[in-house]
Amino acid sequence: MFIKVIKQTETWYYCQYQNLYFSNQLQEAFAAGLLKPGMNVLVDKPKKFANNVEGLKQCVADFRKDLPWVERLDLTNLPAANIISQAEEKASAPAAGELDADDDFQREMFFYRQAQATVLEALPLLNRHSIATKRPEDYFAEMAKSDQHMQKIRKKLISKQMIMERSEKAKKLREQRKFGKKVQIEVIQKRQQEKKAMMSAVKKYQKGMTDKLEFLEGDQKMNKESSQGSKKAVNKKGPSAKRKFKDQKFGFGGKKSGKKWNTKESYNDVSGFRAKIAHGKGGKKGKGGKQNKRPGKSVRKKMKNRS
Template sequence: MVVRKEDPTLSDEDMMEDNETGDLYEEESELESESEEDEDVKLAEPSKTSIYNKDGLLDKLGDISWPENVGWIHKLSINIDQEQEVDVNDDSAREGSFSILALKGTRQAFENLQSMGLPFLRPSDYYAEMVKTDSHMEKVKGRLLAQKKQIEEADERRKAREAKRIAKEVQSQKLKERAKQKKEDIESVKRWRKQRQQSGFSKDNNEADEMSLAFEDGKAFERSNKRRPGVAPGDRSGGKARQFGGNGKKGMEKNKKKRDNKNSKFGFGGRKGLKKQNSTETTDDFRGFNKGESTGNKKRKR
């Protein structure tokens, strides 16, 4: 059994250099093999039986070309002479010369058509036939309108949510401000009472009890359950409505006065529907008509 011993004198750097040189040799060998393969490929040689008949080609070109006396409207060809040479290797100069030549040719063609009196522009009322049918275009239009409606509805919902959120924030802010204001008012009242007590203005305990407020103990304001005599529970006028318009003596006197006024104006009842009905005497009585005028067929004065 043979055991390979490594030279302890070789370092890691020497080993890395050996690996790099080995890789370079392998790459060079691969390139040489590829170049040899390329050299081995043989190109196709031109056929020896091909014929270059220049006269025949020119003859065929004359057969398919337009005759010299044909009108320009049949050919529509424009020949533009290039004023100066352009470097074919310069892309920008070459493309610029193409655009200039095309513009000149278009102008010359417009002039030729105008001189011949031929229409060459599309009429304003010309409608080309559509590739797709009307029913298909109606479907496309309906789909576009539906998409537009969905987008608008989504925007409206988003705006509503945003407005609701803003309103909620404003409401919470208002409630916080009210609570803060209430707290400040309570604190100001407490400070005022404390200053009043320190100044010795309120020495009597009864007076201090009268000035005490319900909200100082943390209780909310409560409606008093005391009932005033002669006032109904739901009466907000404090009993005045009963005095002047209710069942009291003053209310009865007022109603009686109204009744007396109506009786003096309209009577005490009875039949009034046939009061102005005509009778035999009133029908034959013409004393109320044609006063101061004699009878006859005289024309009425205007």
């Protein structure tokens, strides 16, 4: 190796010396006026093609060896006949000389049918030489890569899959958080709107602008139906919200209004009539039919100072 480096160095120095020598000669010729325009012209030399036929034949003869077919396993076949086109009476496929090399479909079909012909000829020859053409059921081919290498690949694939799953999970969580935040904002806005509506209803009730107390029901208020164009539910007949609120607060004491109204029977019944009571001559009043009146404010004050 050391000797090779020395030789390369010597060659390099020699080339540099030759370049310097020719450069000096050109400079001297230019100074003497020997170089003139048009003297130096690049001329393309005709390329010489070596067609050594005898040498090529000798090389082919060296390659050829008289070996049995089992050792060579080479076959040269023309493409198989297109049975489908023959059965359907279509035009036969073009031969090798008529094949258009630029047509991808024709070229690939030619290769395909040529492989078919080779298989049809090779299988009987292989069976004749007792060469198995099918893999046995208990055949295990040695892998091109070791188990350790495959384990590394497997671990790497599993790690990539786990990273992708984590990424997808994080993405879903972010979307859920965004959706949850959006829903939360909508709920807060809805509560604020309900609170605002309730406060305005309370103010209207306090000012006497309305006598409805539906805002006190809160969550018991009837929900509106979905916004799919459905009609509102028809409220059932019954007591108003004010009546319900009073019933809830004071209880149910029975009917009060109209209790002292006269009826036909009570109008005709005079058994309970008392003249003294009717004309104010007796009853709850004091002697002489006079009512005990409350003393005035000044009299009460004097009575209080006396005591």
